[in-house]
Amino acid sequence: MDRRQRIAIFTTASLPWMTGTAINPLFRAAYLAKGGDRKITLVIPWLSLKDQKLVYPDNAMFGSPWEQESYIGQWLERRIAFIPDFGICFYPGKFAVDKRSIIPVGDILEIIPNEEADIAILEEPEHLTWFHHGKRWKTKFRLHILAVDAADGEEKSTRGEENRIPRLSKLSAATQDYPRSIICNLHGVNPKFLEVGKKIFEQLQSRNRAFTKGAYYIGKMELAGLEIDLYGNTEDSDQVKEAGNKLKLVVRVHPGRDHADPLFHDTTDVVCTTTAEALAMGKIVICANHPSNDFFKQFSNCRTYDDGNVFIEATRNVEPVPLTDAQR
Structure with a gap:
């Protein structure tokens, strides 16, 4: 049996x-x-x-x-x-x-x-x-x-x-x-995200240089002069392009890719499950002080904000630290 x-x-x-x-x-x-x-x-x-x-x-x-x-x-x-x-x-x-x-x-x-x-x-x-x-x-x-x-x-x-x-x-x-x-955030992440994070920190240490990359922003598109790359296959792709043209925004729509694709090793989207993926990849996450983000506050690379001033301060002097074994 x-x-x-x-x-x-x-x-x-x-x-x-x-x-x-x-x-x-x-x-x-x-x-x-x-x-x-x-x-x-x-x-x-x-x-x-x-x-x-x-x-x-x-x-x-x-x-x-x-x-x-x-x-x-x-x-x-x-x-x-x-x-x-x-x-x-x-x-x-x-x-x-x-x-x-x-x-x-x-x-x-x-x-x-x-x-x-x-x-x-x-x-x-x-x-x-x-x-x-x-x-x-x-x-x-x-x-x-x-x-x-x-x-x-x-x-x-x-x-x-x-x-x-x-x-x-x-x-x-x-x-x-x-x-x-x-x-309980019981999804966890695919081990390949942890591997990417470990590799990035090893490269930074070997070159003895600081984290100098830019940021990937998710939120309301209220800023002018942005150039936006969107990745995904949905029935709304044509409407997104049309809306971008009406708003005079530079919006490039690309086919969907896996979150662990090498294209995203330097930047990634950071909402819901992908917040955990971003942290696993050694990235800093700046997110709203909201109940949906409570789980992520335990991670050193997670910074939360309540207003615009705190958000601006959180973006300064940002230097990620490696995850501990427990956090991994």
């Missing part, structure tokens, strides 16, 4: 939709399966061809779940240093245009056999449970259920699911408050 701990990860998105609820659960499945002492199943939505056209970029289309599974596997193997050993199961999903989210169709708990229902991890639980009508989650899974909540706003309420889910992990204090919830 297979006595490994069995974990099912349910999420509401999958590649090639480049969203956090597609990418973070995928890496989570790969790294939880590493070592072979757990049996991991990633449960993701299967969309009709009509919905695939609405969601997936670059006209990516899959005639069967097996084609999409192969695409996901190839994408992942190019980004990790080991061969992942976990299963992928699909549930029928429908893209809700009004919510810009994928909603499960039917009882998704039937995907996992009862004898394998030890632990469940729910990514974006409010969407997974919005129309749920099957067996109770904590009845189906014997040991534990962890829900990972990255949502905000009242519209994304779990609608009573707080009574079904024993433990809810909020990624920051900026999201809604729920009974029995904890705040």
Whole structure:
């Protein structure tokens, strides 16, 4: 008998939709399966061809779940240093245009056999449970259920699911408050970001020079004379270019790239999960003193501000320091 701990990860998105609820659960499945002492199943939505056209970029289309599974596997193997050993199961999903989210169709708990229902991890639980009508989650899974909540706003309420889910992990204090919830930035970062940070500090020390690079800014575009490079594949690319022309801004839109691409070793965007990636790469992060950023205040290279004067001061004499082993 297979006595490994069995974990099912349910999420509401999958590649090639480049969203956090597609990418973070995928890496989570790969790294939880590493070592072979757990049996991991990633449960993701299967969309009709009509919905695939609405969601997936670059006209990516899959005639069967097996084609999409192969695409996901190839994408992942190019980004990790080991061969992942976990299963992928699909549930029928429908893209809700009004919510810009994928909603499960039917009882998704039937995907996992009862004898394998030890632990469940729910990514974006409010969407997974919005129309749920099957067996109770904590009845189906014997040991534990962890829900990972990255949502905000009242519209994304779990609608009573707080009574079904024993433990809810909020990624920051900026999201809604729920009974029995904890705040934990449990995504971490891909080890390649830590490797980039270590390499940069080694190069700086060997050349005996200070950090002299500029800054990458994310916020409201209220400053004149900016030249902006945008990276990403979305249905809004043409509208972004048009808006830039109307505002007389120099906006260059490029195809999307991996956050660890060498292009971004000197600069990177720094919001949400990518704040952790920037810190891992040895960068200084200057962010608002806001509950969503509380987790990052423990890092020496994170500076927070409450007003413009403090922000200006935070940008002066900025010299990053290497991460400690504990911070890594």
